[in-house]
Amino acid sequence: MILRNFLSINLLCWAQFSFAQAPPEPGRERYSMDAHWRFALGHPFDTNQDFTNGTSYFSYFAKAGYGDGAASSTFDDRAWRQLDLPHDWAVELPFDSTAQHSHGYKATGRNFPATSVGWYRKTFTIPATDLGRQLALEFDGVYRNSKVWVNGHYLGTEPSGYNSFRYDITDYLNYGGRNVVAVRADATMPEGWFYEGAGIYRHVWLTKTNPVHVAPNGTWVTARVAATTADVTARVNLLNDGKKTQTCAVTQTILDAQGRVVASKKQEAVSLSPFQPREIALQLLVADAILWNLEAPYLYTLRTTVVVSNQEVDRYDTPFGIRTIRFDAKEGFFLNGKPVKLKGTNNHQDHAGVGTALPDELQYFRIKALKAMGSNAYRCSHHPPTPELLAACDQLGMLVIDENRLMGTNYQMQEDLRDMILRDRNHPSIISWSIGNEEWGIENSVIGARIATTMQAYVHSLDSTRLCTAGISGGFRSGISDVVEVMGYNYLGNGDVDAHHRRFPEQPGMGTEEGSTFATRGEYATDARKHYAAAYDQKPRPSFYSIEEGWRFYAERPYLAGMFIWTGFDYRGEATPYLWPSVTSYFGMMDLCGFPKDNVYYLRSWWSQQPTLHLLPHWNWPGREGQPIAVWAYSNCDEVELFLNKKSLGKQAVPRNSHVAWNVNYAPGTLEAYGYKNGRQTLHEVVKTTDQAAVIQLTPHKAALKADGQDLAVVTVAVADRGNLTVPTANEQITFSVTGPAKIIGVGNGDPTSLEKEKFVEDIQKVAIQGLQETPVSGLAEGVAARRQNQSAAWQPAFVKRDYKNLAAAYRHQGSFELPADFVNAQVTFFYNSIGKEQYLYINGQELATDLKQSAEGNVIRLAPSLLKPGHNTIEIVATPLTKEHDWDVVNTNPGTIQVLTPAAPWKRKTFNGLAQVLIQTTKEPGTVTLTATAKGLKTATLKLKAEKAAARPAVL
Template identity: 60%
Template sequence: MKTTFKKLFFCILFLICITAGAQNKSNRELISIDKDWRFSFGHLYDTKKDFGHAEGYFSYLTKTGFGDGPAAKDFDDRAWRKLDLPHDWAVEQPFSESASFSHGFKAAGKNYTEKSIGWYRKKITIDNEDLGRIISLKFDGIFRNSKVFFNGFYLGTHESGYNGVEYDVTAYVNYGGENTIVVRVDASMEEGWFYEGAGIYRHVYLQKTNPIHVQTNGTYVTSELKNNDADVTAVVTIENKGDFKGAIAIIQTIFDADNKQVAFGSENVLAPEFYQKSNYSSKLYVKKPLLWDLDSPNLYRLVTQIQQDGKVIDRYETFFGIRTIEFNAENGFFLNGKPVKLKGTNNHQDHAGIGTALPDELQYYRIQKLKEMGSNAYRCSHHPPTPELLDACDKLGMLVIDETRLMGINKYHLNDLQQMIERDRNHPSIFCWSVGNEEWQIEGGITGERITNVMQKFAKSIDNTRPVTVGISSGFKSGISSVVEIMGYNYLGNGDIDAHRNQFKNQPGMGTEEGSTFATRGIYFTDDAKHYQSAYDKKPRPSFYSIEEGWKFYAERPYLAGMFIWTGFDYRGEPTPYGWPSVTSYFGMMDVCGFPKDNVFYLKSWWGKEPVLHLLPHWNWSGMEGKEIEVWAYSNCEEVELFLNKKSLGKKKMEQNGHLEWKVKYEAGTLEAIGFKNGKKVLVETKKTTGNPESIKLSLDKENQPNSKVSVITVEVTDKKGLHVPTADNEITFDIKGGKILGVGNGNPTSLENDQFIDDLELVSITNLQEQKGKTADLSLQLNYNENEWITAFKDRDYKKQAPSYIYKGNFQLKSVSDQNQVNFFYKKIGVTTEVYINGNKVNPSSEDAQKYILEAKILKQGDNSIYIIATPLQKVKDWDVMNTDPGIIQVITPAESWKRKLFNGYAQIIIQKDDNAKEVVVTASAKGVKNAVIVVK
């Protein structure tokens, strides 16, 4: 009876705590937990090298809560590397000819078993006051095949490298104490045929909500324009992970960009049942809305509140835009009732120096670069993007095709499609869903037709406001091409577009990929031995067309909505038409840094709104005096006249969507072009022969976001007159104060230089651990031992009859010993009191950690080193207690070289991040034979 009463008392107390916690902290919290993680490589199949993971008798899939190895809550990760997320470990690796061609020859992945598994660990504290709330972990993207643990509890496996995943950890939380998050990432399997990175390369959040809450991505906002006003429908999905039954109120409020309330709605409904979800729809009215469009990307904010007994228990924000989209089979694409020719680019998600772990600011930087080129549309090729990219497109005014990863009709495929659409459908920038790309196995047959029909209808069931497309490249005759809602043509040379249009006159179409040209920035003569492709826009292969040929084709056909060039930026991997040592693509209008190739100015001439005049090539051709150089002008002027050293070489009329060419015999000096409109001079462009490099120049790129912590800096050298030297290849070394460098690049597709300069961290195991019994608990008297009494440590130990102390000896191997290296021994307790000796020298614990020993170079040896540990034994409290038998790990840190990068055809780039408390960042650049430069970033 007493036992029953006691149980009842604690149950009531627990319920009171839950209620109190829920009332004290009822609103939603979304907390970034990107900072302060520990990281180490594991191993693909060797469990010993994978820290003993999955070796336990009860492992994580056997019994709940038995995560072992690094998945165990109390695993000692002190020797692991410290880092912040997002993180891409592939970009940190060197290049190797034996590595993956498609992934940029980085020494990571399945052929590198010791660099294919990455472990991440982080400790967080969750307050007692949070008891009663729903606690979850949200990962925006992990590449790939991740297993997640929380306090030793296995949460799940997620294969996708591109869709996020969320785990409810409420039941596993140690409230008021420390909690451990562990992620094991397996990047051995490639998902695409392009560089994909490795690791937790997108953001991670801790979320806290009331048991009754708006589910993740649980709002869906659509609008319909009526005259000058808009009817807005806001559907909200509410989830109940508690026992509450009864009425709740749903309050929906719309605010404009000035935070002014423009619409309001409220209704009382019944809460969903326990662990159930329900959808609720509200009708709101916005008078004279400001429409989202390319030049004025106006956004609204929907605030959804849930009230219980008059108190707000959840608050969820959704940004959206009001606009109309339409595809017309005769006249192309319309935005807000106005015709818009799609001027798009395809892009992967990596950037020079940092791989796929882009800071948010760099998403804006890249979209701004495309906007400046005149581009108005972006195709996510070939996977769902990071959410911040779509935010940038929403705010800067860039249309988006959002694309799922793989075609199919089963749970794997449709779940990924559903997750992408539900996450992204409130973004006004998205105007089309793509359910596939170049699926050659199925494109032209009945299987592809069936799959497309299913995926298309499935997409419409989730969002019926946008059409569906597929990028097709193996002919435009049957199969997918005959049933897809918006035809996606990949390359003119792959089929007869006009013939397909004549057969399917009610099917709108656009060029989802076009161009596929090769160009090396700053190179104007193809040299296959050096893997250089000329930057002049010429037909790359018989079945592919130049950028100009492609744009003319689509521009001249009103029934085609526009085209998407392959690609906006170069990317790692797929270095067609070459292989090693080329490590990036040649397709981009810009290189991997975002430095423009000359094709940018062709597009800017005919895609943009501003007057343009650009000459190519540069005019530094020493040794080629008297030889003919092709000179091209990209311009939207009506006429262009070319001069060499003030002598006219003729005035030419510009063809619509064309360019102009001259053959010019080289002589040093000034090449000048003058652009005319209506007979009047409107633009002047010059290319001058420069002197030798004299000074380094650092400049902040104008595309940087204002007041940003992350900045992109252009590096170049100038001659004594201050002119940029377009052929310079100086190696520049960088130093930084008040921040850190995230990455360096130069756009050279054959550069095998480091992308990042980080300390090398090696973990060295202690081997051949042996023991013998000590005669006393006084450790200072245990220095004498008998070499004939060593036995294998801990073997057949009788924990009920232990000696007063034990002497342990082991060995560890060091590749080299240097004063520059930092060597630490992270001791794991195998005794109550302990003394440590290295090569006969007693070592004292550090002041910062009683179980960390700093090993000075003077007591270490290259090759074999001995370690002796004298300890009084740990005692078992319970017979089934598992005792630690691992004495610890040796950590060897080799400091990195200084950050550096060679200029490539005159340019390099560094990406920096300001420290949290720094007022400014000071970057210094130096090189042999030229003047240093300093830039201060506030």
């Protein structure tokens, strides 16, 4: 079954190398592709609304290089919206009561075809000097069912929204010229049962290498630790994408955190056949090894250097950590030989204001918030995470369960599992691979046992250093529960954990999900009408346990490695126990913004050594004078004494892993608590009745920002009284503006029933020219005169029956377009594409352009409001025709698109129970960033932040 002394070892890494390094690595360059994309919504089945993709005679599945419509390199996307990645278009959409409850009622899915498909396009240049190198596009994640083209060449489809994937584009590029990548994402069909966003919500990269190079995710570092020495095995998978055999030398060098060499070894004369990977393994000894741990997560770097003909052709850096891990069936989990109780949380990738498109700094913000609560473990629920999350866990000291998305053993599912493990197995933070979660259809069957057994064997063919787990909730009786290496108990109420352990005494176990309590931050009376759940820790249902009950159960059993609470943060969707208009969950220890609910302080009391004393609820209860109110204290003190307006209400001993409580008849004033340790007063907590809201307070999570275009300030917005006490019942509308080198990217407040916007972006309507007709004329002059005199003509559909061997000298064209009634508040631009060698343009009979020469790039013409009218507008074009040299040549027949751009509304958000949040992201310019917050009847607040000069990521702009 399970070996108690199963040897689990070390590890770690981040992507492939850090962007903190200023110069590009020799032979290898990696560039961000996040900037300057164009975006537009498409359609899952209406090809006209999907930019005619897949409608040409030779579509992309028929012939190479025939990507059509928006996939074509010649497609005109100038009228599309401009944006940077990561991007989640779902979070920008309105809420709709008919949308999916599980996905937070955002208007995506089968009932919303017009907002469920998105197109992205980016134009970039590749230097001529790159010819002869290998170039690849790397996507950290696209939600979902993405198709990718480069220069009209179809590259492939990735069904999952969570897998990282790459395409070699070496042979498809225009070296020294213009290139276009197009991505179509289809979020019509969900993949999970929680909010998942939509679009390119993770980073995109361009990697350039020599034909002889380290394979993608091609290193694996393991270590055996004895006393103070680590015996490191450094494996590297090499590729030769050239056309002939090459001989290279490989050097593996271990650098400490200061960049000093601590070990190095070289292998000469490595023969590499074309397109045949070869693995090289070298042993290196690290004396006085510093072990990675939770308090001091020390990272080394493995530098792999490849040399051909005395020239370095590749350098590949792999951050890693040296540590040992072990799950024990009787004593729990061990890190570096010491017992560690897992104090974990489950989390989705979702945050207020940005949805699933989290900037990197937000990953660090969230992990720091969990660590401050005392948490030491993170379960990726229920899919592989973004690489930056794992980097944050590595660097901050957070243990991780890395989870597979879909349980199964067919080829595609094994490939997905393989890609996850190869990408992530160097991270020291990862302690277990989760092969599934709550697979009710197979959990208690022999089929489930077979699948789990096969998956575990497959995992160990790729990583022999970690055990597998799975979250089981359909009873702990048979099937997967019998064979999984580390039993994952999802909720105590679903079975008898102790009985299962007695049945399988050699099987380690942990609580992969526990709690699922309902709590609304700052609310202390359950109100079913308002969809508010009191923030006291209560059993969510008769068969489920409270956070306190769950932790006491796991804390009291040494054989259980620990537990993972459902969840660390609220997330969109699964708004149990309510339906519309609740749009986020109630499970989090923190809300969607990361503001702590009261359970955070319970956990901090017993999960950390930080002295803690916290009182709940707030003390603003007008109209309840004299009525009893439950007052709780969370503390790790020995005793707590409570006072109301200086009168003692009694001292109570604090039971271990529990709390103390009083019933207090409400009177406005001051509620105070004193905490005692070993008989001495050590802590003091005060909760006061506040005055009315008077001022706005702005507090950033850090004072200085990096002007790198990536860094972020998470700003807490609080409404306070004149004494600067946060008013816990204040729900005020705040308007925000920012000046200087930064932009607002999202707002939130943690209210699970709020239907306010989190994004304020410009609205773009793309108006097509319809019903284009033509008639031949003897020349431009005649056509212009005929148009001026409004002469009648024998009109016929434009371009349909043209004889390109017998063209007229010129053609008159007429068509129309429809403008919305409110276009006067918008900016209207005509992105014109030449349909002639020379042309004259008129709108509603008024001259727009004269003697306009053919332009391959097209023309951008701003349309004055005086030219236009709501509803029906006419357009006329007189042009000398484009010609064909060959019958199969394609000439442009689309005169372009009219863009109606309505500027974004001012950023605003109500506070919820006194708090809101603003996310501010820097540009690449240093300077002073000023955030201003205003509200009716409140004193305006101004926050100034310094954006300091910093190196930006190497990027393809």
